[in-house]
Amino acid sequence: xxxxxxxxxxxxxxxxxxxxxxxxxQTKTVPVHRHSAWxxxxxxxxxxxxxxxxxxxxxxxxxxxxxxxAHESIQFIMTQVSFGWLIRSIHSWSANLMVAxxxxxxxxxLLMKAYRPPRELTWxxxxxxxxxxxxxxxxxxxxxxxxxxxxxxRVGTDIAGSVxxxxxxxxxxxxxxxxxxxxxxxxxxxxxxxxxxxxxxxLIVLHLVLVQRHGMSIPPSEERHGVPVRRMRFVPDFLLxxxxxxxxxxxxxAALAALFPWELGEKADPFAPAPPDIRxxxxxxxxxxxxRLIPGGxxxxxxxxxxxxxxxxAVGLLAFxxxxxxxxxxxxxxxxxVTLAGVFGLAFLVGFTAIGYRAWWPVWATxxxxxxxxxxxxxxxxxxxxxx
Amino acid sequence: MTSRRGFLERFVQLTxxxxxxxxxxxxxRFLSPPHVAEDRSARxxxxxxxxxxRDGWKIFPFGSEPGILVxxxxxxxxxxxxxxxxxxxxxQMEKASHRIWCACHNGYYDLExxxxxxxxxxxxxxxxxxxxxxxIYVSRA
Numbered sequence: 001x002x003x004x005x006x007x008x009x010x011x012x013x014x015x016x017x018x019x020x021x022x023x024x025x026q027t028k029t030v031p032v033h034r035h036s037a038w039x040x041x042x043x044x045x046x047x048x049x050x051x052x053x054x055x056x057x058x059x060x061x062x063x064x065x066x067x068x069x070a071h072e073s074i075q076f077i078m079t080q081v082s083f084g085w086l087i088r089s090i091h092s093w094s095a096n097l098m099v100a101x102x103x104x105x106x107x108x109x110l111l112m113k114a115y116r117p118p119r120e121l122t123w124x125x126x127x128x129x130x131x132x133x134x135x136x137x138x139x140x141x142x143x144x145x146x147x148x149x150x151x152x153x154r155v156g157t158d159i160a161g162s163v164x165x166x167x168x169x170x171x172x173x174x175x176x177x178x179x180x181x182x183x184x185x186x187x188x189x190x191x192x193x194x195x196x197x198x199x200x201x202x203l204i205v206l207h208l209v210l211v212q213r214h215g216m217s218i219p220p221s222e223e224r225h226g227v228p229v230r231r232m233r234f235v236p237d238f239l240l241x242x243x244x245x246x247x248x249x250x251x252x253x254a255a256l257a258a259l260f261p262w263e264l265g266e267k268a269d270p271f272a273p274a275p276p277d278i279r280x281x282x283x284x285x286x287x288x289x290x291x292r293l294i295p296g297g298x299x300x301x302x303x304x305x306x307x308x309x310x311x312x313x314a315v316g317l318l319a320f321x322x323x324x325x326x327x328x329x330x331x332x333x334x335x336x337x338v339t340l341a342g343v344f345g346l347a348f349l350v351g352f353t354a355i356g357y358r359a360w361w362p363v364w365a366t367x368x369x370x371x372x373x374x375x376x377x378x379x380x381x382x383x384x385x386x387x388x
Numbered sequence: 389m390t391s392r393r394g395f396l397e398r399f400v401q402l403t404x405x406x407x408x409x410x411x412x413x414x415x416x417r418f419l420s421p422p423h424v425a426e427d428r429s430a431r432x433x434x435x436x437x438x439x440x441x442r443d444g445w446k447i448f449p450f451g452s453e454p455g456i457l458v459x460x461x462x463x464x465x466x467x468x469x470x471x472x473x474x475x476x477x478x479x480q481m482e483k484a485s486h487r488i489w490c491a492c493h494n495g496y497y498d499l500e501x502x503x504x505x506x507x508x509x510x511x512x513x514x515x516x517x518x519x520x521x522x523x524i525y526v527s528r529a
Contacts, residue, residue, distance in 0.1 A: 058418055080424075082417035247407065 024212050028234035033222045038108035039238075040245050041101050042211075046204070047246045048098035051253070052136075055091040056193065063143070065189035067182040070145040071267040078264055089257035095137060097253065099283045102133050103349075110322075110342045111373075113329050114217035120323035122210040125203050127320045132200050137281055139192040145185060146265030151274045153188075154180050156284070159291070162306050163313070180270070220333040279356070286349045287312060289356035315345075343370050426452055431527040434467065438522065445481035448526070454478050455515060455526060456488065460499050465519065467526040468501045468512035479512070488512070 030039060062081055064073040077084035106126065109115060115123035142153045157180065161171030176183035218229055232238050280288045294305045318325065322338070329335040350366040390398070434448040434457050445458045447470055456470040458481060468488070470478050477492035487504070488497040495506035502511045518525045 054415075058415065061419070062421075080422045082420065082422065083414035084418060086414055087418050250407075 025235045028212065028215065029231040030216050030234050030238040031218045031222070032230040032232050033218070035108075035112060035219055035222070038104075038112065039216060040242060041105040041108060043242045044245060044249060045098055045101040045105055046208075047249060048094050048101060049200075049204070051094045051250075052091065052098060053197070055087050055094065058087050059091060060193060065143065065185055067145060067185060070143060070185060071264070074144045074264055078261070085261050086257055089260075089262040090253055092262035093256045093260075094253055095140065096282070097249070099133055099137060102130050103283070106130055107342060107346055109217075111339060112217065112219040113335070113338070114219070115323040115326070116217065116220075116329055117323070119210070119214050119217060122207060122214065123323050124320060125207045125210065129200065129203050129207060131316070132196055132203070134283065136192060136196055136200075137283060139188040139196065141281060142180075142185060142188045143192065144264055145268050147268050147272070147275050148265055148278060150180060150268035150270070151278050152280050153184065155288075156280070157184075159309055162303065162309060164302065164306065164310075220329065224333060282353060282357075285356040286352035289352045339373075343373050346370075431525055433523055434517075434526040435524045436522050437519070437524060440465070440524070443481070444483065447478065447480070450515070450526065456481070456512075457517070457524065457526065458488070458499060463519075465517045465524055466499065466501075467515040467517050468497075469515070470512075472508055473503065473510040473512065474506075474508040 030036065059077065062073060062077050062084070064070060074088065077088055079085075081087075109123065109126065138153075138156055142149045157171055157174045160174055161167045163170060172178065174184075174187070175181070176187040222229055279285065291305055291308060294308055297304050299307070326335050326338050329338065347366045347370045350369075351363045354361070354363045354366070432448070432450055434450070434455065435446050439446055440457065440459045445456060447454050447456055449455070450469075454470040455467055456479060457465060457467045460466055472479050472490040472492065472495055474490065474493055474495050477490050479488050479490045479495075479497065482489040482496075485496075486499065488499070488501070489495070490497075490506070490508065493507050495508040496504050497508065497512055498504050500511075501514050503509065515526045515528060518527070
């Protein structure tokens with residue numbers, strides 16, 4: 001460090017006193033094993049989140065959240081503002097990549113059993129963060145006020161409305177009235193730029209503090225080897241790899257935004273029929289497709305699809321509470337049932353998404369992945385038995 | 389001659405510098421709003437004769453800026469930009485003193501549009517008035 005820089009650093013240290021942070025910088029290490037690659041996806045999700053905050057604030061400078069002006073203001077951004085098309089396309093693409101990395105992060109943590117004590121709250125805060133990310137996607141999708149978004153919001157809020165007992169309240173709460181209207185747009189805008197960011201920021205801080213407190217989890221399959229796991233210093237070794245990954249991500253993002261600028265679509269018309277190519281964002285596709293496959297009718301006074309919606313809710317609740325439910329992984333260091341449920345959940349998401357897009361090869365890919373995962377699990381177990 | 393390490397350090401610094409520049413440049417350009425074509429219509433219908441007979445003056449929209457129309461003598465009209473030359477507040481007629489007054493910083497203009505008291509540095513821009521029957525039109529001088 002140059003003399004000036006070190007004096008500034010010393011001046012700051014005396015006043016801010018970030019000894020906790022310094023401690024982390026000096027002592028934090030990352031386990032090195034054959035699953036270490038999965039450690040990158042949490043940081044990658046955070047990287048996309050910072051891009052979302054930055055580009056989102058920029059878009060707020062020109063966006064006008066009203067039925068009369070929303071679509072036009074985005075058209076203005078896309079066609080008149082310097083680099084407006086780039087900023088908006090990056091915001092849209094980065095949102096999608098963030099959802100993807102958040103899902104990868106969730107499933108890797110699930111399959112590596114990183115939710116084991118004392119990391120229960122880390123898992124729970126992370127799970128809520130994933131739900132919030134989906135909430136960002138859902139609320140942000142409406143803001144351009146185009147046809148697809150309008151009908152997607154009608155369908156999405158209608159699903160919330162079909163929940164027994166509280167459905168009616170939920171529907172009016174989400175829509176800001178009985179119908180998807182200008183009130184819905186104002187409301188979604190408020191959620192998207194103020195309420196969700198506030199909750200998300202708080203939870204990210206909590207999540208990161210917990211991660212620093214407990215350090216990186218080592219998967220039980222590695223712990224069972226008995227030999228101490230090799231470790232890499234977080235600063236600078238792992239962090240530099242993180243940064244390398246972020247630069248790659250930025251490159252992919254810039255390429256996607258430049259080559260495939262995000263479309264605006266036609267302005268929504270509440271009195272026009274739904275367009276034939278209506279479909280939700282890809283991360284809601286599996287649920288959308290599953291709902292489409294449910295035959296009409298009702299059972300015990302509830303419509304058939306309500307059971308599926310309640311089922312999704314129950315799965316979500318179970319997933320949130322997983323660290324409290326899965327006691328076996330604490331006792332025995334393994335829980336094949338949870339692994340199976342995780343692989344099944346992943347296969348369901350990929351498979352139904354593929355069916356939704358009328359593409360079958362990902363279904364086969366999923367089955368192969370699932371089979372491969374199962375085989376690997378079996379091999380690990382048998383090797384373990386052979387060792388003992 | 390630089391060492392291999394020195395070269396690599398310089399190379400990494402330049403790479404990150406370039407990366408920062410390509411991020412910062414679009415953001416700076418995005419922050420400066422594009423010029424929107426203003427309504428530069430040369431002539432507007434500012435008022436009806438009957439509108440002015442009561443108060444003797446009226447603020448009218450001239451493009452996206454306000455103008456002020458004053459009846460200085462029966463049947464004799466003058467029009468100025470209503471934007472104070474001091475700090476862009478909108479002026480009004482002060483009937484008692486027969487002057488144009490800016491409430492923000494107590495600036496005064498006479499009925500020729502000249503800045504006569506208070507902080508305004510320049511006279512108000514004067515427009516041309518045409519009366520056609522009951523209609524009063526204003527055009528840029």
